[in-house]
Amino acid sequence: MTCENGCCAPAVLPERRTALTRRVRWLVAATITYNVVEAVVAISAGSAASSTALIGFGLDSVIEVASAAAVAWQFSGDHEARERTALKVIAVSFFALAAYVGFEAVQALIKAEPAGHSTVGIVLAAVSLVVMPGLSYAQRRAGRELGSASAVADSKQTLLCTYLSGVLLAGLVLNSLLGWWWADPVVALAIAAVAVKEGREAWRGQHCC
Template sequence: MPDTQTPKDYITPHQMNTLKVALYALIFGTLITLFKLTAYLLTGSVAILSDTLESTINIAAAAVMLYSIWYASRPADKTHPYGHGKIEFLAVGFEGILILFAAIFIAFTAIKKLISGPASINVNIGLGFLFIIGLLTAGLAYYVSSRGKKLNNQILIADGKHLITDVLSTLGVFLGLILVKLTGWLWLDPIIAIIIAAIIFPMSWRLLWQSLSGLMDRSDPADLKRIHEILDREVKAASITSYHKVRVRHTGSYHWVDMHLQVDPTLTVAQSHTLASAIEYKIEQALTPANATAHVEPSGAYCEHNPQSPPPPPYSSDAPSKPALEPARDDKASAQPIDESENLEPIDLAPPRNDTPPPPTTPTSKPSPPPPPAPAPKNPDEATPDVFTVENAITGSGDLYELAHEEASPLQEEQESENDPTNNYPENITDEESDDDFNAPNPNA
């Protein structure tokens, strides 16, 4: 869904004041530039032209500054969890680049004017305009610089420095025109322009360095000093035993602080959390706007970031790399036999089944009757017949095994039963009746 928030929904009063200062700087900077342009058109002074060009860059820088302050005031989101304050450093770098190009252009124009020869200029009109312009620029520079320091906004501070260089350049042009009027040396006009370019060149380099330092998260020594003062007071008050790894960085004017605090090891987790939260609040109030995070450690514990902490425990190669996930068995449980039958797969004793049907038999063929079963041996010394045992089933041997697993189609068994003349036995004959008939004497013998 689109963002339906308006600037009033997320811009704080602090940010609104910053936007107002940037807007005033843009409006008054535009008026000052128009005054300088009018002065150049009336006088034809290359020094006034250089000053006008610098003021034009001030307008562009003020417009970028206004947009950057508005964008930096947007709240944090999923893609920018630390907010949008880094754009302030980009705006400072952009302003530094503009000043650098302005210095190069002013120096190039002045040298060209010096080589081609000086031209006549109307000094009296130029002096009057420059006096008014100087007063307006000085008042605007003081207002932006003081408000920028009070609001702790890097963009306003950078723009205030830029306006100060503008005041110096206007003052230099004013003094140069006075010398031209007193001496009549027209070649002083381009020389003054070159001096102005040399003055504003270091300012551009300082702004570029400030932008690069902010983007690289360079710590401010003044901020670190204030944080250490607060933590030292907490150590003296016995709230904490010591501290280390104090770090601070900026996203625009916003401070991000993290540190390690060592406390009494007898404190509970809740007590340690309450103590750390109180110290975080004090630091946030001292560096407003800020966000502080404290990592709590028991006093005397090893910490790789604390050079005064005791050495870590010696490394043992016999120690397990990971804790056991299951508790060890007790003696009673380990003494009981383990039933591994659940892990055994059942053995199929039957041979592989042959699903191929036997070849059909002709109706004229009469199979021979099966041989009668051998009588059971009465003498234990005699050889025992081949019986169906588990060993034979496993090895797949024995005549009875083969007979027991011999298969025939139902049609073949029916034909053999009908064509067998000796099959005079009833269907439900028992084993005992079969033995009696077999042992009965033959009357025809």
Template sequence: MSDSTHERIEQIRKGRYIETASLVYNLIEVVVSLTAGFATGSSALISWGVDSIVESNSAAFMIWRLRGEEKGISRCNVLKRKKVTLSVLSAAFAIAALFILYEAMSKLIRGETASMSWWGVGILLVSLVVNPLLGWGKYHYGKKTGSPTLKYDAIDTMICEYQTVVVLIGLAFVQWQGWWWADPVAALLIVPYVAWEAFNAGREAWAVDPSNEQLE
């Protein structure tokens, strides 16, 4: 094995470690945000937690793909894994967008008010710090390994950062201004980004050709 090949495998391994850290943290987000969201009736927290489920799936499939590259599987098989990963993610994002839309619209129609959850606020504040670090790691090793998929996942992580800010603002308006509608509206603001991710992932999955020699 040449030095350059060994170096690339090492960088891929480090990228996989970053994705593993992302998976673990996203699972923590899911548990805390969904528990707090259902306990307080917060559409924004529930929607954020559902998106974290999709992000967890993204990290898990990225680990699967990168592990294959570490083992030296053929380019054709790597691209097959990429196609499967993107297809599953596209479907998961689409389902998440529909669920969030239904949850938020139901709360708006019924006029339900969310109560405060310090656990929910806590995990959101922690995510404001953790997500940029994970995003930087994914982009860094995506650049090092020439992997557009890792860099694309870094963008997804930063979109999650945007969503975190939106949910925090919505909860703040509910708590300190009494604007009950701010919570479901914050959830609705997440929908376009989740739907866009579904579209992009599906488009990329369609474009992947496992018979192509060019590894992406």
């Protein structure tokens, strides 16, 4: 057994470790690429529709890029030595996400200003709802086998993006069809609470336990 940052996993053969490290790098690269595209589309569509939810979703993608970049940096060298630093970066990204989403959700509830319809936003949220769970699962599985708490933490960041996709999709559809402008900010507050919890776990290095 090997234990790093409280993250214990069975011993892995050198050949398998090399293969897993390479897999994590590819998954992180895919996550970064997708989130860059997602951020550009979401922020552009959000600005056009005056949708705080869409803009917030785009900024969440920027935070996800920062989290994935931290893991990419870690695995570009001695990933075991860089584990703790990468976890701190991921934790801060969770807290930043929670702060922004929570603030914007409260603002949306206070102002009670419904956003306009956004077909682009609905399609983007639906696509992300399909893509993100696969990326999260693959990275979490490789990270656990490798014994990397940071890789698992980043996979949870991606999974949180999946939840946000679902919330965004529900909010945009309910707003467009029924005029329920409050649906998105209310659920977004719950997502912010989850982000705080995940941030604490990342800071303590508890994501593999």
